[in-house]
Amino acid sequence: MTPDVSALLAVQQDDLAIYALEARLAALGPRLAALEKERSAVAGALERAHRAVEAEESRHREARGRTETHRQLVERSQRQFESVTSPREAAAASTQLEQTKRMATESERDAAQVQGRVNDLRHQVADLERQLAEVESRQAEARGTLDADRVAIERELADARQKRDTSARAVPRAMLTMYDRVRARRRSASVFPLRGQSCGACDTAIPTQRRAAMAASGKLEMCEGCGVLLYAAD
Numbered sequence: 576m577t578p579d580v581s582a583l584l585a586v587q588q589d590d591l592a593i594y595a596l597e598a599r600l601a602a603l604g605p606r607l608a609a610l611e612k613e614r615s616a617v618a619g620a621l622e623r624a625h626r627a628v629e630a631e632e633s634r635h636r637e638a639r640g641r642t643e644t645h646r647q648l649v650e651r652s653q654r655q656f657e658s659v660t661s662p663r664e665a666a667a668a669s670t671q672l673e674q675t676k677r678m679a680t681e682s683e684r685d686a687a688q689v690q691g692r693v694n695d696l697r698h699q700v701a702d703l704e705r706q707l708a709e710v711e712s713r714q715a716e717a718r719g720t721l722d723a724d725r726v727a728i729e730r731e732l733a734d735a736r737q738k739r740d741t742s743a744r745a746v747p748r749a750m751l752t753m754y755d756r757v758r759a760r761r762r763s764a765s766v767f768p769l770r771g772q773s774c775g776a777c778d779t780a781i782p783t784q785r786r787a788a789m790a791a792s793g794k795l796e797m798c799e800g801c802g803v804l805l806y807a808a809d
């Protein structure tokens with residue numbers, strides 16, 4: 576193995592370390608998304624319950640308005656009934672009074688029903704507020720851990736990239752460019768030694784002549800089977 580190849584293998588080690596760190600960083604994403612999904616399920620339910628309360632409260636105001644109107648009708652009918660002067664008027668006024676009383680009773684019952692729904696929904700809102708607070712306090716620790724992990728990995732990554740830059744300076748430019756091209760495609764180990772007469776990655780046989788040339792020149796050759804770069808091991 577030539578010093579150039581040995582320098583390139585050091586760069587490859589650094590690149591593999593960087594890939595591992597990048598994978599760890601990417602794995603934090605789904606963990607954060609899972610926390611967010613859990614929280615937003617409760618927050619969404621709370622938001623819907625709030626809107627339902629508002630809608631029922633508006634219905635309740637309308638029902639109260641109708642009740643008030645009907646009570647006034649009852650009072651008016653009552654006054655009419657008390658001021659009648661003939662039996663015929665008395666019969667009509669009595670019927671009128673009964674009718675308005677029925678309407679007032681019905682609208683009061685409606686208003687009470689709506690009030691019941693408002694009360695139920697307010698309990699639901701209070702429950703969901705408690706649930707949300709519980710989820711958030713439970714998640715605080717997990718989010719803190721995730722954040723600390725992210726910061727630590729990012730710091731390690733910065734160090735690893737700096738180390739890689741330093742290692743790369745020891746590799747001839749043309750060799751590094753070729754390696755980077757293969758690496759960009761594979762995003763994994765890209766330089767392998769010949770294993771006997773074959774590619775160390777895929778076992779495709781390499782012709783004797785090419786192997787002899789590699790050994791003589793110390794140059795890298797691309798495997799026609801899998802596209803990795805091969806070097807002649809000692």
Ligand SMILES: [Zn+2]
Pocket residue numbers: 774775776777778779798799800801802803
């Ligand atoms: Zn191969």
